[in-house]
Amino acid sequence: xxxxxxxxxxxxxxxxxxxxxxxxxxxxxxxxxxxxxxxxxxxxxxxxxxxxxxxxxxxxxxxxxxxxxxxxxxxxxxxxxxxxxxxxxxxxxxxxxxxxxxxxxxxxxxxxxxxxxxxxxxxxxxxxxxxxxxxxxxxxxxxxxxxxxxxxxxxxxxxxxxxxxxxxxxxxxxxxxxxxxxxxxxxxxxxxxxxxxxxxxxxxxxxxxxxxxxxxxxxxxxxxxxxxxxxxxxxxxxxxxxxxxxxxxxxxxxxxxxxxxxxxxxxxxxxxxxxxxxxxxxxxxxxxxxxxxxxxxxxxxxxxxxxxxxxxxxxxxxxxxxxxxxxxxxxxxxxxxxxxxxxxxxxxxxxxxxxxxxxxxxxxxxxxxxxxxxxxxxxxxxxxxxxxxxxxxxxxxxxxxxxxxxxxxxxxxxxxxxxxxxxxxxxxxxxxxxxxxxxxxxxxxxxxxxxxxxxxxxxxxxxxxxxxxxxxxxxxxxxxxxxxxxxxxxxxxxxxxxxxxxxxxxxxxxxxxxxxxxxxxxxxx
Amino acid sequence: xxxxxxxxxxxxxxxxxxxxxxxxxxxxxxxxxxxxxxxxxxxxxxxxxxxxxxxxxxxxxxxxxxxxxxxxxxxxxxxxxxxxxxxxxxxxxxxxxxxxxxxxxxxxxxxxxxxxxxxxxxxxxxxxxxxxxxxxxxxxxxxxxxxxxxxxxxxxxxxxxxxxxxxxxxxxxxxxxxxxxxxxxxxxxxxxxxxxxxxxxxxxxxxxxxxxxxxxxxxxxxxxxxxxxxxxxxxxxxxxxxxxxxxxxxxxxxxxxxxxxxxxxxxxxxxxxxxxxxxxxxxxxxxxxxxxxxxxxxxxxxxxxxxxxxxxxxxxxxxxxxxxxxxxx
Numbered sequence: 001x002x003x004x005x006x007x008x009x010x011x012x013x014x015x016x017x018x019x020x021x022x023x024x025x026x027x028x029x030x031x032x033x034x035x036x037x038x039x040x041x042x043x044x045x046x047x048x049x050x051x052x053x054x055x056x057x058x059x060x061x062x063x064x065x066x067x068x069x070x071x072x073x074x075x076x077x078x079x080x081x082x083x084x085x086x087x088x089x090x091x092x093x094x095x096x097x098x099x100x101x102x103x104x105x106x107x108x109x110x111x112x113x114x115x116x117x118x119x120x121x122x123x124x125x126x127x128x129x130x131x132x133x134x135x136x137x138x139x140x141x142x143x144x145x146x147x148x149x150x151x152x153x154x155x156x157x158x159x160x161x162x163x164x165x166x167x168x169x170x171x172x173x174x175x176x177x178x179x180x181x182x183x184x185x186x187x188x189x190x191x192x193x194x195x196x197x198x199x200x201x202x203x204x205x206x207x208x209x210x211x212x213x214x215x216x217x218x219x220x221x222x223x224x225x226x227x228x229x230x231x232x233x234x235x236x237x238x239x240x241x242x243x244x245x246x247x248x249x250x251x252x253x254x255x256x257x258x259x260x261x262x263x264x265x266x267x268x269x270x271x272x273x274x275x276x277x278x279x280x281x282x283x284x285x286x287x288x289x290x291x292x293x294x295x296x297x298x299x300x301x302x303x304x305x306x307x308x309x310x311x312x313x314x315x316x317x318x319x320x321x322x323x324x325x326x327x328x329x330x331x332x333x334x335x336x337x338x339x340x341x342x343x344x345x346x347x348x349x350x351x352x353x354x355x356x357x358x359x360x361x362x363x364x365x366x367x368x369x370x371x372x373x374x375x376x377x378x379x380x381x382x383x384x385x386x387x388x389x390x391x392x393x394x395x396x397x398x399x400x401x402x403x404x405x406x407x408x409x410x411x412x413x414x415x416x417x418x419x420x421x422x423x424x425x426x427x428x429x430x431x432x433x434x435x436x437x438x439x440x441x442x443x444x445x446x447x448x449x450x451x452x453x454x455x456x457x458x459x460x461x462x463x464x465x466x467x468x469x470x471x472x473x474x475x476x477x478x479x480x481x482x483x484x485x486x487x488x489x490x491x492x493x494x495x496x497x498x499x500x501x502x503x504x505x506x507x508x509x510x511x512x513x514x515x516x517x518x519x520x521x522x523x524x525x
Numbered sequence: 526x527x528x529x530x531x532x533x534x535x536x537x538x539x540x541x542x543x544x545x546x547x548x549x550x551x552x553x554x555x556x557x558x559x560x561x562x563x564x565x566x567x568x569x570x571x572x573x574x575x576x577x578x579x580x581x582x583x584x585x586x587x588x589x590x591x592x593x594x595x596x597x598x599x600x601x602x603x604x605x606x607x608x609x610x611x612x613x614x615x616x617x618x619x620x621x622x623x624x625x626x627x628x629x630x631x632x633x634x635x636x637x638x639x640x641x642x643x644x645x646x647x648x649x650x651x652x653x654x655x656x657x658x659x660x661x662x663x664x665x666x667x668x669x670x671x672x673x674x675x676x677x678x679x680x681x682x683x684x685x686x687x688x689x690x691x692x693x694x695x696x697x698x699x700x701x702x703x704x705x706x707x708x709x710x711x712x713x714x715x716x717x718x719x720x721x722x723x724x725x726x727x728x729x730x731x732x733x734x735x736x737x738x739x740x741x742x743x744x745x746x747x748x749x750x751x752x753x754x755x756x757x758x759x760x761x762x763x764x765x766x767x768x769x770x771x772x773x774x775x776x777x778x779x780x781x782x783x784x785x786x787x788x789x790x791x792x793x794x795x796x797x798x799x800x801x802x803x804x805x806x807x808x809x810x811x812x813x814x815x816x817x818x819x820x821x822x823x824x825x826x827x828x829x830x831x832x833x834x835x836x837x838x839x840x841x842x843x844x845x846x847x848x849x850x851x852x853x854x
Contacts, residue, residue, distance in 0.1 A: 034608050041564030114574075120566040171608050172578070178609050197617075198607055199805060200797040201690070228689050228795045229804075232673050236688040240680040374808070405556025405810045412560065412572070423565075436565070444568045 022524040023222040028247035031227040036181040037155035041117040046153045047516040053155035053187035061512045080143035087134040091211045093158045101130035106159035115170040121150040142467035149427040161186045190520040216520040249500040251322045257502045268511035270499040272424040276492040281452015285417040287368035300359040302489040307352035308393045318381045323495035336430030336478040352393045364394020370419040372407040411450040430478045434462040537827040544823040558810040601817035606809045611817045622798030626783045629722030637726045641733025660727040672720040672793035689795035721790040736768035777833035781826045
């Protein structure tokens with residue numbers, strides 16, 4: 001009798017072992033800043049939230065829309081100012097509460113509140129109303145054709161849970177109190193939070209009641225997420241088998257990882273363009289040797305500078321092949337991108353010199369280039385390469401590279417003549433680029449436009465995009481705006497960044513352009 | 526003695542105020558926290574509003590005064606990065622750093638004294654020469670490189686020890702977590718402790734050796750030998766004791782720097798201590814965390830200096846004689 005019981009116990013243990021934990025040990029450079037899904041609008045924060053919480057719509061690993069908590073969505077018939085979302089039925093939060101239209105209304109309102117960092121993406125929404133338990137209507141201030149694009153990182157919270165735990169408001173950093181939602185979660189996602197030590201270790205386990213069973217591989221049953229800041233250590237952890245999957249593989253270590261038995265590197269173009277901006281608007285530049293005039297105000301100078309940059313050389317030497325030369329400041333998957341514009345930046349030093357002479361700068365001039373050194377892949381090295389290339393047409397560049405915390409304020413405060421910037425487009429639509437980089441700097445648009453470019457006609461066109469429902473007409477306007485940006489050589493595009501993920505060969509997954517792995521898509525063998 | 530302590534404490538408070546002022550005035554050069562705190566979609570209006578709520582639009586003296594007022598009550602505010610109280614975060618991270626510092630300090634002290642004595646007594650031996658040469662390498666290699674080398678050899682090539690983190694930790698009480706009680710925790714300690722302690726160890730070793738050689742040349746050692754005392758007694762009872770005063774000074778001061786400069790080691794090994802916290806804070810311009818960390822480090826240095834001075838008193842009788850003689854006047 002006793003033996004049988006022991007035997008049964010052993011059998012039980014072995015059988016439970018055979019179906020048990022496929023743990024994915026995952027490392028990347030940075031940690032999520034907070035568990036409150038509406039408090040920060042930042043990559044690693046969204047990535048962790050995506051495992052626990054869900055938006056109405058997600059992007060799959062190729063960047064295409066996929067139904068999540070909404071099963072379908074469309075503009076309301078007869079009323080272009082309203083979007084109707086049908087919600088998935090039978091979805092429960094981790095604590096067992098049902099997901100209903102009330103929760104959507106609550107979440108959107110919460111994300112629109114003043115302390116939320118997500119509110120800018122919801123500017124056009126005037127009202128969200130629950131028609132019934134599983135239908136929600138979004139009313140916008142005029143037709144908004146790209147509203148769904150703005151919702152792919154907008155996570156749904158449980159109204160009842162938030163109210164019960166005093167987490168209705170998004171945390172106000174200076175408010176003095178941390179909120180329950182900063183350190184606790186209750187989502188509908190495929191994984192449930194088990195433990196979290198910020199910057200040290202976060203453990204998640206599979207949600208047994210997940211609605212997507214059978215729809216997604218869901219082969220990872222446990223996630224152990226450890227941020228490892230130092231690139232060399234991160235790669236060492238993968239090489240030594242302490243982690244299974246890393247993001248942000250440094251380009252100099254790619255071959256090393258790829259040549260190791262049992263490890264693979266996967267690569268895909270990232271949703272991020274690297275480019276230089278030039279302050280054409282200032283009457284006189286701060287750090288140049290031309291008195292009383294701004295050489296960058298002359299489009300011929302801007303064109304000459306772009307022509308002096310050898311993007312292929314940067315790709316080969318600085319990026320070790322890990323970039324794609326760019327001719328426009330939009331990544332290839334963004335609406336408005338054209339192959340023709342993206343291949344328009346050609347290197348021609350002789351023609352560039354001729355243009356410089358025509359503009360009256362045959363002897364060149366000197367200028368300061370502001371560059372970050374801890375933000376983009378090999379950012380400082382790219383700037384160094386550009387210094388040498390610009391010298392060929394007589395532009396003497398004095399390079400000033402500093403950490404991002406000091407670099408970015410130079411751009412937003414109009415304190416730089418010539419700078420590097422990278423830009424990603426979470427909405428996959430050119431309007432986003434125009435709003436921040438092309439529109440005249442003002443209260444609510446143009447906050448990253450450090451060029452001083454201001455054109456009333458272009459501004460009007462940019463504003464019109466927000467409410468143009470005729471997609472053909474809208475795309476035509478987008479094309480017109482791009483033409484101006486290209487003709488004016490508003491920016492000097494350098495390249496599209498390439499993303500690298502390193503992993504053991506038992507992990508199966510493709511790289512997503514947003515750099516946000518969603519573990520429910522992972523396979524493990 | 527009491528007057529001496531009081532005077533030293535008063536000096537210490539002054540030092541802390543100055544450190545706070547210098548640290549605070551430096552923050553404006555680190556960057557703009559608002560930029561990191563708001564996403565890339567922020568508008569100018571958002572920036573202005575946040576700057577106002579954080580009090581960053583106030584003049585510098587006002588900001589510093591507010592900081593002092595709060596800090597005096599033990600309140601360092603909320604971290605801009607994590608949105609949690611700074612004191613809570615610091616307490617959470619402190620055990621990791623203290624354990625690492627303790628182990629590497631111990632390593633440096635035991636290894637340093639032992640090797641120092643050895644190389645002094647056997648100063649012409651081949652082994653001593655090898656150790657001295659190796660110690661030069663230890664002093665001249667940067668911490669960063671030593672850490673990466675150790676990771677390469679012991680984690681990647683041999684697979685013996687973990688390359689990052691603290692392993693499994695056990696909670697003791699409310700906020701102390703220890704890695705001493707698990708195998709993986711102990712294994713995780715080895716590489717970072719060696720990396721952090723190596724420089725201190727060579728320093729102590731060379732110091733002990735020099736002092737010891739000096740002492741061994743003195744007359745009283747010769748007399749001791751002449752009296753026929755055994756080598757063991759001469760070396761350890763008479764010579765060693767007299768070499769320890771400078772060693773204690775250096776060790777005390779180095780213990781402070783081990784904790785303060787664990788930053789690099791912690792970054793290389795992703796060791797979740799206060800050093801790594803500080804680096805993250807600098808990158809994010811998390812002013813409350815930077816301020817609290819700098820204050821904490823300066824309190825520690827001042828405290829260690831105080832203790833070292835007290836230890837002098839205990840070890841070197843000449844100081845006591847000076848003091849009493851002074852009082853007698």
